Amino acid sequence: MGGADLRVDEVPHDRLDRPAADEIRAQLERVECSREFDAPDRVRRFLHYVVEEALAGRADRIKAYTIALEVFGRSVDFDARNDPIVRIEAGRLRRALERYYLLAGQADPVSISIPKGGYAPAFAFKLTQPPVETVPPDPVEPPSPPLGEGLAARPLPWLRWTIAAVAVLIAGLLGAGLWSGATDAWRLRPGGHVDEAGPKGPSVLVRPFANLGGDAEGELYAAGLTDEVLSQLARFKELRVVGRETTKSLTATAGASDIPADLGVRYVLEGTVRTSAHGLRVNTRVLADESAIVLWAHTYEADLTSGNIVGIVVDVAGQVASTVAQPYGIIFQADESRALQRAPDDLAAYTCTLRFYQYRAVLSAEEHAAVRDCLERAVARYPKYGTAWAMLSFLYLDEDRFQFNPKAGGPPAIERALEAARHSVRIDQDNIRGLQALMTALFFTGEPAEAFRIGERALALNPNDTELLGEFGTRVALAGDWKRGSELLEKALDMNPGNSGFYAGMLALAAFIRHDSARAVTLIRQADLRKFPIFHFVAALIYVEAGLEEEGAKSRARFLEMQPRFFDAFDAELAKRNFGPEDRRFMTEAARKAGFPVP
Incomplete structure (x- = not known):
């Protein structure tokens, strides 16, 4: 082949x-x-x-x-x-x-x-039928030549001592209850009832990683990776992670029948570890519980000669978590396919979160109205559903910044957005989506310094959340640091291209501001956001600057059709987005050059 x-x-x-x-x-x-x-x-x-x-x-x-x-x-x-x-x-x-x-x-x-x-x-x-055995097959590829073949067969002495130190550190943290995020991520009341605020999201059980080599070093790596993957997954609050104590009670070969039914597990993540003198290979995969169909599988390889054992474990676990648990990741794609099979009028609270991410991918006024209504019903039914409050904050904010379906009467949309975000953080101060919403609402209420403080805190809590990375990068760029903002957006795109249209659109604007016209044209053509009004405004600026007058005229006409009153207060629109004075002048001149009716 x-x-x-x-x-x-x-x-x-x-x-x-x-x-x-x-x-x-x-x-x-x-x-x-x-x-x-x-x-x-x-x-x-x-x-x-x-x-x-x-x-x-x-x-x-x-x-x-x-x-x-x-x-x-x-x-x-x-x-x-x-x-x-x-x-x-x-x-x-x-x-x-x-x-x-x-x-x-x-x-x-x-x-x-x-x-x-x-x-x-x-x-x-492909396996066209699920396995009939009670115990699923081993999640690894067939044996392959050991990493570092031809090198010394035994790890270097410093490697043994470093791994032992890592094991002691992990054990100490577990004993003290300080290993953040994963401890009892899923708490059960007597009788098996789940203590939760809001509906169940997709639930995942992390099976203990298996050591294929049978050596003591491999056992330590397997245990460390199991704990770190649990910890990193638990940072994604839209996901339900079965707690460590339940995970520890299972073996690496436990079948679906060995998982307690009252946990309601929908997905199983499992993995294996193989070590050699200087190398580490980790195989991971995700299975749908009822069918044992493999939804995703991947192999990670690391060089152990750097001596940064903790960094390697954290990095591998972070890659697994970001791929699996992102709002546009493996588990949510599978759950979206389940939701698509439900009745169109199903407004179950969890379905709202899936619809929210669908809306964020296209940014259309039609989707906005339906998702806003859905989320308002969700928080009315589950007033302590912090993630839904955070999402609702973004929907209220979009009423103001994009003029999507503004509601007459009552508090202004920006005030409702800020209060919904604060309510989400009051419910759970470590909810990344809540912190992201609060950061964004503060940014649009003229408090960029406080917004960035919140954003940095959220990023420290979960550096692998690409939804957060993209939003934070956008805010940093608009406030004038186009270089760092672009780097954050590029990182989000590299880790998970699930929202690539939005990322490409923002990167196109960044390239335009930085006078890279050719790159701006390339990127804006990749940003498939035809229902999003601001897309056409940015596209018009970029095309005209590049000498593509016909394309610029089409984009200008489309934007004015969608937002005919936008230029009544153009300077206020730029100020709302925290453009600096120099960038504001540049955007104003570019808008005039593109033929927009700038006062």
Whole structure:
């Protein structure tokens, strides 16, 4: 298959051969013809190109440069550092494939995926029926050559002592109850009733990581990773994490029947550890509980020669948590597919959170009204549902900053947004979504210094939350620090491209402000936010500055159609967003140049 990453770990025991070219092409046609493969034409061209290149034996040619030229029509001077189109569209393609296999493709015989870290496709046979054994199969790939083969077989003395010190540190923290976040993340009352404020979100159980090597060092790594993954997952308050004591009572090979039914577990995260003289390999995967279908699997490798053992454990756990628990991550995508099967008028409180993230991805006035109504019902039913209050704060704020469905009478929208955010933080002072909402509301009420203090605190609590990273980066950029703001947005995009349209739009504005016209044009064309009025305003500025008058005129007309009164108080709109004096002058001149009716 020309070097394509063919994953054998998904092959049933009676079918150890790899998919043939005709089987892969049949699967490609199945995917492309399905209504559940929700992807634009450029993403479909991307998929077709990489599959055919791999089948032709040219997988080693599948690089960002060749994809940019042959799929997206970029010129020969394409530079991936300045034009992230391939990375963004690869993220969209991965999400489209994940959605397809969660919905229409569960029983398909062959899987096609684009593993992170590259663009060459992976082909594998799929299990079309869940395993009949009580104990699920071991979550690792078949044995592979040990890392560091040919090196000394035993760890260096300092490595043994460092690992031992880490184990003592973990044990001490656990004993003192200071290992933050994961301890009793799921508390049960006598009789198994859940003590909660608000409806249940998706629940996940972290099975103890298994040590494949059977060595003492591997056991310490496995225990440390189990605890750290629990801790990092528990920081995502939309997720329900089964507590440490329950997790410790299970073995790494425990089956679904060994998990207490009253926990209501919907997803299981499991992993394995293998160590060598200087290397660590960690395999992880997420399974849907009732079907044992593998929703996601990934391998992490780390070099142990740096001596930063704690940093390695925290970094690997953070990568797992950010991929799995993000609002646009693996578990929420699976839960979204479940929600799509419910009745359209289902206003269950948890469904509101899924609809909120759908709204944030498109930023349309139509979605805004429906989600706001849904969340107001949710907090009326669950007044201590802190996450719903935080989301409602954003909906109220959008009434003011985007003029989406403003309500007549009552307190102004900005006041309702600030109070809802404060209420969320009063309920739970460590709720990241509440802190994010409070930061944003304070920013729009003219208190950027306090907003950034709140934002830094939230970032310290959970540096892996890309929803927070994107919002914080946006606020930092608009306040004048375009360099740091862009770096935060780029980091959010790298970690999880689930909200890539918003990230690309903000990065386009940042490039425009920094006088990088070519990059601004590239990015604004990737920001698919056609229902979002401000998108068309920014697009008009960028196109006209780049000499693309016709495109600029279309964007200008569309924005004025959507927001005809925006320029009645244009300077106030810029001040509300905390543009500095120099940036404000630049934006005003650019708006006049683009033909907008600036007073």
